[in-house]
Amino acid sequence: MLGIELPPFLIFYLGALIALVGGATWRGPALIVVVVVSALNLWQLPSGFGLETQLMGMALKPIHIDRLSLLFGYLFHIAALISVIYSLHIKDKTQQVAAMLYAGSALGAVFAGDLLTLFIFWEMLAVTSVFLIWARRTDTAYSAGMRYLIIQVISGLLLLVGIILYFKQNGSLMFTEIGLDSIASWFMFLAFGIKCAFPFFHNWLTDAYPEATPTGTVFLSAFTTKVAVYAMARGFPGTEMLVYIGATMACFPIFFAVIENDLRRVLAYSLVNQLGFMMVGIGIGTELGINGAVAHAFNDVIFKGLLFMSMGAVLYRTGRINGSELGGLYKSMPKTAILCIVGAASISAFPLFSGFVSKSMIMSAALKEHFNIVWLLLLFASAGVFHHAGIKIPYFAFFAHDSGIRCKEAPWNMLLAMSIAATLCLAIGIFPQLLYQHLPFPTDYSAYDVSHILTQTQLLFFSALAFVWLNLKGMYPPELPSTNLDFDWIYRRPLPRLINACGRLVNRVDLTIRSRIMSIGNTLEQRLAALNSGEGVFSRTISISSMAAWMVTLLALLLIIRFF
């Protein structure tokens, strides 16, 4: 259609260039055009499109398109379009350039046919996205961004080590199924796992995402973790350990989400929870499991994006995001409230909303493969999602007690972006075939049977009943201005202290040794000075005659020695 076939990431990189040189007024609209052109380019690429090349004897395949990567490619275009519209009012060049490079890198990563290309875009994702955090231009954002960058780069380095070992072992760099059977694969598994927010590695997400700009978080929530999900689905499908890791990820963040005050941080915890569902699907590894994981990743980008957008709009208009300071905003921002509720219903997997058609695939896959305990945990996590993301987010922001804040409704571009996302949530929820037909494996799965609908509705309504009951009994924990310690505490408090203490110890030992040596030197110098001064041995005056006598004795001695 365009007559030329370009690698999918390239148009976004060109878009970054346009954002860099463009004038403030037309930069925003130009980026929308860039995304649309890029989507058209991807759409018209022939199915076997790919690039192959050689580098120092290694066969590389920088571009490789198949069903799995293509779905993520389309998803990233939808996410980019929504995010660009959402941030149309932004005049900040840093954010616009970073966002384009970031989205382009995500495309580069999912269309990478070899591991080296994957690594390059993997690191590009880290380096470009951190500017969306720093663009908030606060001290907390700066240090959160720094921690984020360090962890992301560590993930990249682990990937690089894994790739080098893998190449030595297999002599190939093609990115196909890897499987957990060698040290090399463990390195890569861990690298993917860090970006998938595995337990103990999840804090880069909950720490940094809530510190980014209102628009930056929307971009961030779409790309990094989903590239990681894609990489996991391609490299490690059917790795049973992922089922248990995923079940843990689905469960533990919901406890933190219940007591967290920063509503965008609640969503960040809920993102980890949703990634848990995807990990379980990939770990199960059957066609249904993988389809479920990929479908859920697709839906999650849209409904989580919608929720982040609604909270971003609240932050943008009120300057506040803590549950303890908000409430009653439905009076000022009714449209945002309704759109937020659509997102909340989708993430909670209400029938007719998008979460329902993908989450039930993963649940069915777990039951089918007899992961019974995991299934129970996922069911608990499903109820928990509704509790913290479905009820808590809209309730404390838009209802609850009236905070007295009166502000304007969100700007039109934000409302438009949120409406597109909400429409997609409903469209996929009502017509799941729209999504199912693009999944990696052909499927005749049907989410809408009586049992599914009834049981899910029962689960959700009785969770709501629990919320109401706890509230009426006064047992629901109030929103409190607070910081809750999570694993990041280790590297934000004791570890720096330990390092400081070690530094001080080294300093002290160094000081002691230096002062000892100095004092020994000083004593020596003093002794020497004493020898040279006043009555010292070296300052005595000796007569020339005695000198001559000593010389004669010396020469005589030499003469005697010579004779023997």
Next chain:
Amino acid sequence: MSHSQDFFDRPETLRWILRSLYAICAVLFGLDFVIHRHSVHPWEGLYGFYPVYGFIGCVVLVLVAKWMRKGLMRGEDYYQQVNQSAKEETHAGD
């Protein structure tokens, strides 16, 4: 529109919402006895399994989270204070 602006603040609205919720819950629970569900997991076939599991799950979730606060909750500027004292330390070190 003027009266709808504070629609959710009126006690009768709240009462109406709660009553509908109770009614829906009762109907959903009742449907378990009418509709034959297919089940895979051994517990799934029990009457009222999903409603009871959802309700108890959420209560446990909230109570455990509340209990976690005792150990994990710190002041809002907890980490900022750390930064502040660290900065002072380095300045003192200079």
